[in-house]
Amino acid sequence: MTHCTILALILCCVAPTLADDWPQWRGPTADGVWHETNIVDRLPAAPIPRRWSAPISSGYSGPTVVDGRVFVTDRVVKPKQIERVLCFAWDSGKLLWSHQYESPYRNVSFPAGPRACVVVHEGLAYALGTMGHFYCLEAASGQVRWHKNFDDLYQIRMPVWGISASPVIYEDLVIVQISGSDNACLVALDRRNGTEKWRALGDEASYSTPIIIEQAGRPLLVCWTAENVVGLDPRSGQVYWKYPLEPLAGAKMAVASPVFDAGRLFVSSFFDGALMLRLPGDRLEAEKLWRRHGPSEQQTDALHSAISTPVLQGGYIYGMGSYGELRCLEAASGDRVWENLEIVPRARWGTAHFVRNGDRYWIFNERGELLIASLSPQGPLIHSRAHLIDPTLDQLNQRGGVTWSHPAFAYGHVFARNDQELVCASLVKE
Secondary structure, eight states: OOOOHHHHHHHHHGGGGGGOOSSSTTTTTTTTTTOOOOSSSSOOOOOOOOOOEEEEOOOOOEEEEEEEEEEEEEOSSSOEEEEHHHHEETTTOOOOEEEEEHHHOOSSSSSSSSOOOOOEEEEEEEEEEESSEEEEEETTTOOOOEEHHHHHHOOOOOTOOOOOOOOEEEETEEEEEEETTEEEEEEEETTTTOOEEEEOOOSSSOOOEEEEEEETTTEEEEEESEEEEEETTTTOEEEEEEOOOSSSSOOOOOSOEEEETTTTTEEEEEEEEEEEEOOOOOOOOOOOEEEOOOOSSSSSSSSSSSSOOOOOEEEEEEEOTTTEEEEOOOTTTEEEEEEOOOSSSOOOOOOOOEEETTTTTEEEEEEEEEEEEETTTTTTEEEEEOSSSSOTTTOOTTOBOOOSSOEETTTEEEEESSSSSSEEEEEEEE
């Protein structure tokens, strides 16, 4: 074997350590930003060639990618109702391990499978199921480190679409939004042994994954519940501020994560429109800058996001409206700048996920297409688009099915799933 061959093999083996992982909801920094370089400028005209595909069952959870492994959850209903945590080799799609447990669904609509991403941190994988089963697993082997049944422990007031927000890691804690009774909407556990460290809020849970930011020189956990936008101390659960945001239509449908930029915090939901808060840099408070909504989700005044998390960039907001309309708003006022229908066909809950890489956005829509686009106040510019994976029926059996799960971008590849398969395709510039 030549020295060049040996060097090539070494580089191939260590490639994952030289590139970005995708360890949690919305990527390495939980803000929908993909930092890798040497990525293609255009996609092929034909379907994107796959590196591999692997069979899985149904579920809404997007994949995560860490230390050369791809993690995803799914649900099987025969002969028993079980949820599974699956781990695959990133380069071949080989199944490395699987952990399964019984989980009959009760009083949950859209029962395709688990919603929350597996979060991986320092060799441990945290998987949260639809009914509140929570597992801490050894990421390398799938061995259970500890397990909690949150419904037994906290008497979950089950949201219509189940427990959906992904876990959040902060220092030695793992924080979950689970809609528990007795002030346990949010619960923080010791991430190593599962011991409860704090609980907070009497609110019912939403489907929105919390974020961690900084305000007034302190870390801040921002959680959008079914009733309020709340800023808390992630170490103790102490509530610093709370802004009420009761659902206008009675339906509690906060799904998108809050987004934060330059002291501004933005949230948007299907029925309730858009809210922009200002978070002062010198004190722990929240002040309303503006609130915009229309008479209904169709007659809208601003942005009514259904599932996808909007983009807050400089002086503008970009996001998907209630029927798949890509919209641009002025961040200062909420005034609409433009609307565009090129990203995804118009349909109720029309969905596309945004990931920024450099000055461009990678957009994955519910038809299973991947797009490369630029977004500006002048409008969107689509550089290329190509088919990646087929829509399937379990997540939504209307309009020929959908692909609502957020993809992962890692090691120069995209990882996406539907209700039948997990796929991996290279985006590396040759």
